[in-house]
Amino acid sequence: MSSRTMLxxxxxxxxxxAALTIAASGIxxxxxxxxxxxxxxxxxxxxxxxxxxxxxxxxxCTSVSGSGTTPxxxxxxxxxxxxxxxxxxxxxxxxxxxEGVPATITTSGSxxxxxxxxxxxxxxxxxxxxxxxHVVAGSCVxxxxxxxxxxxxxxxxxxxxxxxxxxxxxxxxxxxSASCPAxxxxxxxxxxxxxxxxxxxxxxxx
Amino acid sequence: MSKxxxxxxxxxxxxxxxxxALIGGGVATAEENSSLGSSGTPxxxxxxxxxxxxxxxxxxxVATCATVVVRxxxxxxxxxxxxxxxxxLKIAGGVKYATQPDGSFVETxxxxxxxxxxxxxxxxxxxxxxxxxxxxxxxxxxTATVEAVGLPNIKVLxxxxxxxxxxxxxxxxxxxxxxxxxxxxxxNLHLTTTGNPPSEPIGEYPGAVFPAVQHTDNLxxxxxxxxxxxxxxxxxxxxxxxxxPSASGKNSLTTSSDVYxxxxxxxxxxxxxxxQAAEPAAVAQMGAAG
Numbered sequence: 070m071s072s073r074t075m076l077x078x079x080x081x082x083x084x085x086x087a088a089l090t091i092a093a094s095g096i097x098x099x100x101x102x103x104x105x106x107x108x109x110x111x112x113x114x115x116x117x118x119x120x121x122x123x124x125x126x127x128x129x130c131t132s133v134s135g136s137g138t139t140p141x142x143x144x145x146x147x148x149x150x151x152x153x154x155x156x157x158x159x160x161x162x163x164x165x166x167x168e169g170v171p172a173t174i175t176t177s178g179s180x181x182x183x184x185x186x187x188x189x190x191x192x193x194x195x196x197x198x199x200x201x202x203h204v205v206a207g208s209c210v211x212x213x214x215x216x217x218x219x220x221x222x223x224x225x226x227x228x229x230x231x232x233x234x235x236x237x238x239x240x241x242x243x244x245x246s247a248s249c250p251a252x253x254x255x256x257x258x259x260x261x262x263x264x265x266x267x268x269x270x271x272x273x274x275x
Numbered sequence: 276m277s278k279x280x281x282x283x284x285x286x287x288x289x290x291x292x293x294x295x296a297l298i299g300g301g302v303a304t305a306e307e308n309s310s311l312g313s314s315g316t317p318x319x320x321x322x323x324x325x326x327x328x329x330x331x332x333x334x335x336x337v338a339t340c341a342t343v344v345v346r347x348x349x350x351x352x353x354x355x356x357x358x359x360x361x362x363x364l365k366i367a368g369g370v371k372y373a374t375q376p377d378g379s380f381v382e383t384x385x386x387x388x389x390x391x392x393x394x395x396x397x398x399x400x401x402x403x404x405x406x407x408x409x410x411x412x413x414x415x416x417x418t419a420t421v422e423a424v425g426l427p428n429i430k431v432l433x434x435x436x437x438x439x440x441x442x443x444x445x446x447x448x449x450x451x452x453x454x455x456x457x458x459x460x461x462x463n464l465h466l467t468t469t470g471n472p473p474s475e476p477i478g479e480y481p482g483a484v485f486p487a488v489q490h491t492d493n494l495x496x497x498x499x500x501x502x503x504x505x506x507x508x509x510x511x512x513x514x515x516x517x518x519x520p521s522a523s524g525k526n527s528l529t530t531s532s533d534v535y536x537x538x539x540x541x542x543x544x545x546x547x548x549x550x551q552a553a554e555p556a557a558v559a560q561m562g563a564a565g
Contacts, residue, residue, distance in 0.1 A: 170338070170380075
């Protein structure tokens with residue numbers, strides 16, 4: 070065997086070993102920890118959240134709020150993938166309009182904020198149950214179906230998740246009037262920041 | 276012969292000639308399925324959607340801006356059928372909502388204060404309109420222009436459009452004051468639709484557009500002509516030609532329009548938007564002070 074051939078086989082082996090190491094470390098990194106480890110009450114607020122349908126119609130709310138409690142140890146750690154859910158109760162959206170048409174939104178079911186550090190960076194997703202929001206704007210009626218809006222970046226310093234025309238919110242519309250999405254199923258993208266207020270502030274780490 | 280006497284004799288002669296031309300047109304039209312047509316090339320540039328500058332966003336109660344661009348259609352008045360060309364009519368302005376105790380809304384259309392009542396129209400060119408055939412130099416050409424004589428109302432929620440209008444008929448014989456309808460007795464258009472097509476993002480401007488919304492009104496009445504020719508001498512000829520007055524049920528208007536809509540807050544200048552945002556706080560402070 071020539072030295073050149075030997076070198077080639079060695080390089081291949083080293084490369085394969087390195088790949089296995091990276092893969093293994095990738096699996097090991099897929100974990101999420103919420104701090105503090107004690108159950109911590111948290112309120113989520115936003116001073117402007119919009120949902121834009123694929124048809125270009127915007128549902129905008131000037132105020133969004135909700136409250137929940139982070140899980141205490143050991144529930145504050147997920148050693149695997151999928152992150153950790155923080156159940157959000159009393160979700161309220163007010164000051165809403167559908168392209169200017171006054172809209173009222175009632176919420177129901179179990180909403181949750183899912184936080185994860187599966188990719189190594191803190192992320193957040195809003196999980197909306199089927200029928201979790203009922204929107205009425207004149208004769209236009211929109212019902213939000215099961216959706217996971219996100220993941221979007223979570224900032225451990227400002228304790229804020231920020232969406233910029235991201236995520237997917239599923240809905241059905243009755244197509245009841247103008248400024249109303251066409252009858253049937255549709256999707257919308259989310260834009261806005263949702264701040265999580267707690268003492269101390271919660272952080273999400275791998 | 277004095278000049279006055281000559282003028283006195285010439286004027287009736289011209290009126291009779293004009294009347295004959297118009298009546299001739301009426302006969303010709305009747306034989307041609309009563310269609311005037313607008314096959315001539317409009318001289319005006321077709322009206323298009325050109326942004327939200329026609330929305331009076333300085334009125335902080337305006338919540339939605341809406342623009343309707345008529346892309347085509349057909350208007351039938353009595354025995355007269357006039358195709359509506361692409362871009363012949365545009366209605367633009369803002370909409371306020373007043374919430375009622377039962378949760379419903381009363382919508383109020385607010386035009387830009389430019390004296391147009393939010394209605395912008397181009398003359399609909401009708402070559403050969405007077406006698407049904409094209410003539411050299413378009414001497415018998417008639418143009419019809421929709422003029423709003425009152426505030427229109429756009430119901431954004433139902434995509435309905437209500438407009439009191441008069442139809443101005445123009446050519447050299449009819450003069451500059453020949454109308455079907457008037458301020459006191461307008462043609463009251465009430466265009467309704469049966470559902471909206473899927474919307475699309477406008478793209479260049481914020482908001483959404485519902486393309487090719489079909490509107491219909493089969494119930495409006497068309498009053499008799501007025502002001503046509505010298506001292507209205509040709510009113511009767513126009514009425515004969517158009518079949519006016521024409522009672523409700525004998526007339527129709529069908530249009531296909533692109534309907535644009537956007538929340539006013541998205542196109543309001545930053546200073547006005549800031550003032551609007553400060554309003555609740557100011558009210559709260561006043562309440563606390565009181």
